[in-house]
Amino acid sequence: MCSSKAQFAMKHNTLQSVSKCFLYKMDNENDEIPMTCTNRIFVMDLEIVLNTADVGDAIILPQLSRLGAGLLGIANNLKILLDKKLIIISQREEIDSSTEEGKRSIDFVLDLAGQIKDNLVQHTQKGLKEAIQSNKVKIGRKNGVSEKYLPIAENVYWAYVNKKKNKQTDTDIIKAFGIPSRTTLYKIVEHVKESLNKGK
Numbered sequence: 001m002c003s004s005k006a007q008f009a010m011k012h013n014t015l016q017s018v019s020k021c022f023l024y025k026m027d028n029e030n031d032e033i034p035m036t037c038t039n040r041i042f043v044m045d046l047e048i049v050l051n052t053a054d055v056g057d058a059i060i061l062p063q064l065s066r067l068g069a070g071l072l073g074i075a076n077n078l079k080i081l082l083d084k085k086l087i088i089i090s091q092r093e094e095i096d097s098s099t100e101e102g103k104r105s106i107d108f109v110l111d112l113a114g115q116i117k118d119n120l121v122q123h124t125q126k127g128l129k130e131a132i133q134s135n136k137v138k139i140g141r142k143n144g145v146s147e148k149y150l151p152i153a154e155n156v157y158w159a160y161v162n163k164k165k166n167k168q169t170d171t172d173i174i175k176a177f178g179i180p181s182r183t184t185l186y187k188i189v190e191h192v193k194e195s196l197n198k199g200k
Helices: 004-010 013-019 046-052 070-083 102-132 147-161 170-177 182-198
Strands: 021-023 040-043 058-061 085-091
Touching: 021 102, 040 046, 046 070, 046 147, 058 147, 070 085, 070 102, 085 102, 102 147, 102 170, 147 170, 170 182
Parallel strands: 021 040, 021 058, 058 085
Antiparallel strands: none
């Protein structure tokens, strides 16, 4: 008897006409492999999908959580895949972006991630306002921190300080503020931290 995941995979006539099916972070032993894909490509790196996929190809996931760390990371990669005009299929959540129901499910995920990002920004701005009112924040240029990050430095710092309370990860903060790496994130945090200490 087929599992619900297998039944979900088999009912997609869409896959029969797809040129390439990228099976992302799936394995033969633990995941249901949709046999309706004639050209199945197993991949572990999303960059491979983005560099080799054509419009209308499909990426199949065991579950959405394979796409990123935290909801913000998942949402960011969903947007990238949608911009590439790929069909996104997640077996656990039974999402197929080629269907109206699947599109609504993905829109819900993106909307929820947007709300979380907005709340994160609100929390950081509140913390920044309180710090400024108490004369604890004095932001200036420091070697190693690019000037383009100075306008968001305070927000980044308070997001980092409050990440446990807000149930966020370093990756979430990086994605939310468009920071290229953890190294840059930590430089910004240290920059603001030293400024705070000097203001005491």
